[in-house]
Amino acid sequence: MSEKPPKKPQGPIRFVRDTRPVSGYTDKQSKTWTTIVLVGIIGFCVIMFDLGGWSVLRSHIPYGNSDYFWVGAIFLPMLVLIVVVGIAKWIEFRRAASWSQTTAKVLRSELQTERHRFGNDPETVKNVPFVEYQFTAGGRDIRGTRISIDESIGGANTEATLARYPVGATVPVFYDADDPKSCVLERTVREPMPVGGCALALAMLAAFIGAIYWLATGGPAFFRSMFPKADNVEFAIAAMGFGLFVLMFFFAIRKGMKQATQWPTVRGQVVKSGAEQFSDTDSKGRSQTMYRPVVEYTYQVHGHAYHGNKIQLMTEVSGSENYALKKAGKYPAGSSVTVLYEPANPGNAALENSTGMTWIILAAALGCFGLAAWQLGVFK
Numbered sequence: 001m002s003e004k005p006p007k008k009p010q011g012p013i014r015f016v017r018d019t020r021p022v023s024g025y026t027d028k029q030s031k032t033w034t035t036i037v038l039v040g041i042i043g044f045c046v047i048m049f050d051l052g053g054w055s056v057l058r059s060h061i062p063y064g065n066s067d068y069f070w071v072g073a074i075f076l077p078m079l080v081l082i083v084v085v086g087i088a089k090w091i092e093f094r095r096a097a098s099w100s101q102t103t104a105k106v107l108r109s110e111l112q113t114e115r116h117r118f119g120n121d122p123e124t125v126k127n128v129p130f131v132e133y134q135f136t137a138g139g140r141d142i143r144g145t146r147i148s149i150d151e152s153i154g155g156a157n158t159e160a161t162l163a164r165y166p167v168g169a170t171v172p173v174f175y176d177a178d179d180p181k182s183c184v185l186e187r188t189v190r191e192p193m194p195v196g197g198c199a200l201a202l203a204m205l206a207a208f209i210g211a212i213y214w215l216a217t218g219g220p221a222f223f224r225s226m227f228p229k230a231d232n233v234e235f236a237i238a239a240m241g242f243g244l245f246v247l248m249f250f251f252a253i254r255k256g257m258k259q260a261t262q263w264p265t266v267r268g269q270v271v272k273s274g275a276e277q278f279s280d281t282d283s284k285g286r287s288q289t290m291y292r293p294v295v296e297y298t299y300q301v302h303g304h305a306y307h308g309n310k311i312q313l314m315t316e317v318s319g320s321e322n323y324a325l326k327k328a329g330k331y332p333a334g335s336s337v338t339v340l341y342e343p344a345n346p347g348n349a350a351l352e353n354s355t356g357m358t359w360i361i362l363a364a365a366l367g368c369f370g371l372a373a374w375q376l377g378v379f380k
Contacts, residue, residue: 103173104133104185128153131145135173147184147185159302215237256314263342265339268298269299273331274328278318296309301346
């Protein structure tokens, strides 16, 4: 028996639009490549070391056979990463200038908590704005969460960002016509640095590099002529440089803590309390077990629920297990605490502001200057 031919459709063919939303790229995805670049740079340095490439390079550059070369090699990945990130951002801004524009509806607008940890460092808790929006492009519904290309949406801009994008609002959105998943709500720099500020920053950087170069080249001879009784001029220069760095750090942290005495306070609640074990290396290179107190709390400012885990402002404390447990025991889970927060950036908060700790930093700076004077023969 022969098969019957299929029936022809009656009337015009109708295409049903796929209404399933396509997720756009997120801020986290935009930052992934920076990690890849950093790992690649470190890997390149390791390969160069294994293959003897550094030995060849050291013979062709000034001071290649001194310790200054290895100091530069340590900072090279950081410098290259900063340059690469700057170039990539510039390219992204140029591309976004030609993106298409339409309107999107804000579906979610809330404060979210991000947690990061690197090695043995304590966990950092960041409060960041999260905005989810939806728009139509190329016959598809696109959902995006990336807010800005310059990523200056957190910190002091957190509450302002959430206020600009309330739930249900219709807002402009920019997207790549060839790839609508690549979309942002803001494609320009919100607060660019003035030309004068850029020039001042470049001048300060040039002066710093010039000072380092002079200390490395003409510094030893100059100090030997000024201090004929010196024992180790190179060590004295290094001690003075480190002392100046510590002294600047002292003034910066002292200023911050003094300003924090005027910060407002709010009641919060502890959600986690205990001690955390980690490994540290002492001055002789030996590994030792250390403990740090861990206290996480939540508090509300302007109707937004923030999370924080700083006990002392600008200071990380650690020691024995008993010390860590005793410190955390002051703030048991479920207890009510007083939270000190920065008015312009409520996510920056702490439970204590121990201004007396800064004098230890000053003592360290003075100790460095004392070592430098000793090596220069000042006390002979």
